[in-house]
Amino acid sequence: MADGGCVVAQRNVKRRSKPTKSNSASGKRLTSPRSRRGRSSATSIQDATLGSLFAGKAPKIHDGFRKNARAVVAQGDAGETLQRVPDGTFKLIVTSPPYNLGKEYELETELDEYLDRLTPIVDELVRVLHPSGSLCWQVGNYVRTSEVFPLDILFYPFFKRRGLRLRNRIIWHFGHGLHASKRFSGRYETLLWFTKGDKYTFNLDSVRVPSKYPGKTNYKPGENYGKPSGNPLGKNPSDFWDVLTRDWEGCVWQFPNVKANHPEKTIHPCQFPIELVERCVLALTDEDDWVLDPFAGVGSAVLAALLRGRRGMACEKEERYCAEIRNRISQLYDGTLRRRKLGKPVYQPTGREKVSQIPLEWQEREGRS
Numbered sequence: 001m002a003d004g005g006c007v008v009a010q011r012n013v014k015r016r017s018k019p020t021k022s023n024s025a026s027g028k029r030l031t032s033p034r035s036r037r038g039r040s041s042a043t044s045i046q047d048a049t050l051g052s053l054f055a056g057k058a059p060k061i062h063d064g065f066r067k068n069a070r071a072v073v074a075q076g077d078a079g080e081t082l083q084r085v086p087d088g089t090f091k092l093i094v095t096s097p098p099y100n101l102g103k104e105y106e107l108e109t110e111l112d113e114y115l116d117r118l119t120p121i122v123d124e125l126v127r128v129l130h131p132s133g134s135l136c137w138q139v140g141n142y143v144r145t146s147e148v149f150p151l152d153i154l155f156y157p158f159f160k161r162r163g164l165r166l167r168n169r170i171i172w173h174f175g176h177g178l179h180a181s182k183r184f185s186g187r188y189e190t191l192l193w194f195t196k197g198d199k200y201t202f203n204l205d206s207v208r209v210p211s212k213y214p215g216k217t218n219y220k221p222g223e224n225y226g227k228p229s230g231n232p233l234g235k236n237p238s239d240f241w242d243v244l245t246r247d248w249e250g251c252v253w254q255f256p257n258v259k260a261n262h263p264e265k266t267i268h269p270c271q272f273p274i275e276l277v278e279r280c281v282l283a284l285t286d287e288d289d290w291v292l293d294p295f296a297g298v299g300s301a302v303l304a305a306l307l308r309g310r311r312g313m314a315c316e317k318e319e320r321y322c323a324e325i326r327n328r329i330s331q332l333y334d335g336t337l338r339r340r341k342l343g344k345p346v347y348q349p350t351g352r353e354k355v356s357q358i359p360l361e362w363q364e365r366e367g368r369s
Contacts, residue, residue, distance in 0.1 A: 058333035059306075061326055065089075070311050071302060071329055075322045078294035078315035082124040089128045090313070091201060091289035094136040094280050094301050111142070111149070115158060121294060126162050128292070132200045134284040135164060138172065138276075140189040146182040152190040164194035172276060193284075200284075207283045208234035277304035285310055299325030303332055 059070035139151035170191040293301035296314030305312030331337035
């Protein structure tokens, strides 16, 4: 991603040794035939440490696509690189396109040219996307003279014309950023989740959240009267997620963006948190599936894929970013990669920190008034 969640299997729900099968209302509609394998892969490593997961030698990092590779870091233009990849390879394509809109033309011309430049790459992405695969396209807003132009609205018809189907419009919320003076400060970006067809991988059991009332029972007369009405693994998180608060209930995904004090901060100016991609990987792929980021930055998507037992490919033009991806993959496998753990609550100030206290100057000014 020019470096930008499905939620993961919950940790606090007590699992039965032989969980009952979900009915269609509670989530059996896992359209992938391998969804159970995807679930077990996700839950088995949920609380493991990096050291125990990746003790040993890192996989060979190839500089071009190889069907049996675990990791690929390809330097160069994504459109040209992907021409050498077979059709239908990637189960998940997750990325954030570069926001390199020019400033020399009128806005309408800028946006048209921006989309035109992406057209050959997007055509390749659709070609290499697996028939049951997903594309997650994360964008923000383009702001000019305090007027906001939501890029996700522009991209929807762009992908719809290519036959993709929108499943969710997900909001990534973060608490820090630039402060606006002529409008409300922007604190979210959007992730559009498209599928290539109507049969697609969706590991709902891997991403359930704890039920608010797990003890709720069926009240209608019949054979299920008095029995638990929910799913023992938790409930469907719905399409509005306030992740990392209130047990991940809710498509507002609240992950801190990668700023100076974030443990994952590298040389990239617009870096994605690994956990944002990690949750997409858990829900939309199975073990050993291929994950692609065509605008890889410093490789957060590839790291998320490897972390969850998938195969990852990064396309990136900048040589120094490719070197950083390779370095981070090595750190992942030797246990030294700095990352923010999936599900970790966003820090909330206690009021004792100096920066969270009202300055004395403001208090004195208020007293005088």
